[in-house]
Amino acid sequence: MIVHTFSFPTQIRFGVGARTLVPEYLKSAGVKRPLIVTDKGLAGLPMTATLANDLWAATMEPVVFSGVFGNPTASQVRAATEAYRKHRADAVVGLGGGAALDVAKAAALMAVHDGDILDYAWDNPAGVRVQQALPCFIAIPTTAGTGSEVGRSAVISDDQTHVKRVIFNPVLLARAVFADPELTLGLPSGLTAATGMDALAHNVESYLSPTYHPVCDGIALEGARIAARALPVAVRNGADLAARSEMLMASMMGAIAFQKDLGALHSCAHALGTVLNLHHGLAIAIMFDHVMAFNASAAPAKFAELARVTMGGRKADDFIAWLAWLKVDIGIPATLDAVGGKRKHRDLLVAQAMADSCHQTNPRPCTQEDFEALFDTALGAA
Secondary structure, three states: OOOOOOOOOOEEEEOOOHHHHHHHHHHHOOOOOEEEEEEHHHHOOHHHHHHHHHHHHOOOOOEEEEEEOOOOEHHHHHHHHHHHHHHOOOEEEEEEOHHHHHHHHHHHHHOOOOOOHHHHOOOOOOOOOOOOOOOEEEEEEOOOOOOHHHOOEEEEEOOOOOOEEEEEOHHHOOOEEEEOHHHHOOOOHHHHHHHHHHHHHHHHHHHHOOOOOHHHHHHHHHHHHHHHHHHHHHHHOOOOHHHHHHHHHHHHHHHHHOOOOOOHHHHHHHHHHHHHOOOHHHHHHHHHHHHHHHHHHHOHHHHHHHHHHHHOOOOHHHHHHHHHHHHHHHOOOOOHHHHOOOHHHHHHHHHHHHHOOHHHHOOOOOOHHHHHHHHHHHOOOO
16 A cells, blocks of 8 residues: 655745735734844845834834854854844744745744754754744745745754755744745846756756655646746846746745655755855756756656746757756856866765765666766866
8 A cells, every 4th residue: 555645835925015914924923022034135135124123013022133144054043043042032034045044944943942953954863853833933035946935844054064954844834924026126137047946946856756746746847837937037137026926936836846855956956065165056057957967868758848848848858958058048157167166076076965865866866976977077177
């Protein structure tokens, strides 16, 4: 007997102006002292001040923690948790991209648990169990990439080794998501391109995973179709609200779909984040066509379907050629040498990719030799 278990995420308020509903929601939940977790870049922008002021106007007493930067780390989680306890907070509001939202989730977890956040990593052989209900956590995304706002995991790096660790538990799901595309309008074109490719990759890798989950397959295909249409427009015209809305939706769809699983592309990207401290979306974007070319022979029918929904093609080669064209069109480097990747990094990249679990659900099994060949190709002339 084979029984499959499906589970889908949280309440989502989606659309222009959704952010204005946050004070009413928190007040109805009985929140009085929320901690806003955001990154250093967003902390000084009007959106953060407006949110805090709106919460004050609703008779709450918010405080802002803005110690998130780069890839989220365990030390950032510890600092955010300390801020929560010092403020005697009763809720966490995550405002930002994937890093801020992951730190926010992790801080909500650690606000009511002992030890260190990495103790709760799913691959920790002596892992500590989640035992307490988390305080109210809501998410307000400002980028369209990771889809962390609808995810039940947080990716946190070890400060010493820089290895990315995954904390996975359904309790990490936000109680509500306020997805307002207006908050993504100011995102620079380069960051729009990188995060958008991450959103596309989540949909693509989920669809290609051999794991059985036709519900996710349907979401992933539609998410890929939406992202393929909207991403070049959003990169070229950052003020195009329709394209920004579609990318925000495609991002959430990808994150919902990849509960099915990911693949070798994310193992490569996680390795690049560990070894080169490369932005996750940019790592995904550079490796995308290289890994898909490796995978094509393992799932030709699925690749043909991806070609059809993304660019009107009919076979796997069409999809891979389109990915290479898309990278050029939105300003993504073709190879890793453009972002500091060197031949001397290859062996460490391969070791990190092999140790990462994502490739275990890749449509084509990946050996050490396969990763060596992938990184050899992606390093270009380095």
